[in-house]
Amino acid sequence: MTAGFLARRALGTLAVLAILSIGVFGLLYLAPGTVERTLLGTRPASPEALEAIRARYHLNEPVVSQYLRWLGGVFQGDFGTSIRTGMPVTEAIGSRLGLTLQLTGYGTALAVLIGLPLGIVGAFRKGKAVDRAAAVTAVAGMSAPPFAAGLVLLMAFAVYLQWFPVYGAGEGFSGRLLHLTLPSVALAVGAAGLLVRFTRTALVRELDQDYIVFARARGLSPLRIAGYALRNSLIPILTAVGLILTSTLAGTVLIEVTFALPGLGSLLVDSVTFKDMPVVQALALLLTLLISLVNLLVDVAYTVADPRIRFGEER
Structure with a gap:
């Protein structure tokens, strides 16, 4: 992995962030309604009150x-103040970021633990019932x-069987694990199928x-043969894991709303509903940055799985 490759990826990420910020900023202004009317609700307001809010x-x-005013604040680490709650945007996001990352990590781990063994068994038992x-x-x-999938799991295991809580994030490690199990399974269902x-x-x-035919002819054990084959299959598997991470991160938006989890997904939905532009812009940039980091980590993992891969270098 060369410094040039990392520099190009960093510049590309910055360009994507800039284009996305302009797009989100413009789309929020094109959406129906205005910020001042959203803040006032159905209450009557004088022109002076509306002008004061503006x-x-x-x-x-x-x-x-x-x-440009907002962009200058971003470079200084200031994403503005939430229009809906009056909190600093960094504080509003920071209080919810941990839950979303925990949900994403839990769902990805379940997808890998389910999907990887099933894929391996299916390959070694090709054409069989399994x-x-x-x-x-x-x-x-x-x-x-x-x-x-979340609605089905919610009705089956939370409402009828009452094995899991219906909503909320839980307190402590065991409570958080219990509350996030059903949402994580809902995220892992499709991801595991992809893997x-x-x-x-x-x-x-x-x-x-x-080389596998030759290894079998030499009498190597099935476990050793499986290790050789799995190691040489890591590139597409790592690609799938990267796709799972990004799709799981994006899927938390609806899952958090379904299970009433106070994470970034529910914050994004509320902010779009109330046209809370500073929060929506900061969340869009944060999600783009996280997805870019995942893609970069996958690229780094390529070079670990196959040392012959050297981005930006001549062999």
Whole structure:
């Protein structure tokens, strides 16, 4: 991994963040309704009151001036103040970021623990009943949207069986683990199906290679052969894990609303509803940055899995 590659990725990420910030800023202004009317609700207001709100949040300035004012604050670490709650944006996001990251990590871990073994078993039992069962499970999981799976799990295990709580984040490690289990399973269902397909396809291709046939002819143990094949299949598997991480992070928006979890997803929905522009802009930039970091980590993992890969270097 070269410094040039990292520099190019950093510049590319900054360009994406800049374009996204402009897009989000513009789309919020094109959306129906105004910030001042959202703050006042259905209460009658005089023109003076409306003008005072516009002046308070610099809404009476040109859009370009508002964007540049906000961008200058971002470079200083100041994302502004929430229009809806009056809290600093960094404080509003910081209080919810931990829960979203825990949910994302839990869901990804479940997807890997379920999808990777099923994909390996399906590849080594190609054409057998267990392979067909794994394939059916993968297709069913990929066909189920996370929020739909969440509703089914919620009704079955929280309402009828009452094994898990219906809503909330829980207190302490055990309480948090219990409250996040159903949402994490809902996120992991589709992700595990994707990992099954990637893992099985990659392993089946490797198991048909000449070196595997030669290893079997020499009498190597099945476990050792599986290790060779799995190591040479890591590139597509790592790609799938990266896709799972990013999709799980994006899927937390609806899952947090479904299970009433006070994370970044529910904050984003509330902020869009109330046209809380500073919070929406900061969340969009944060999610883009997290996804870019995941992609960068996957690229680094490529070089660890296969030392022949050297980005930006001549072999």
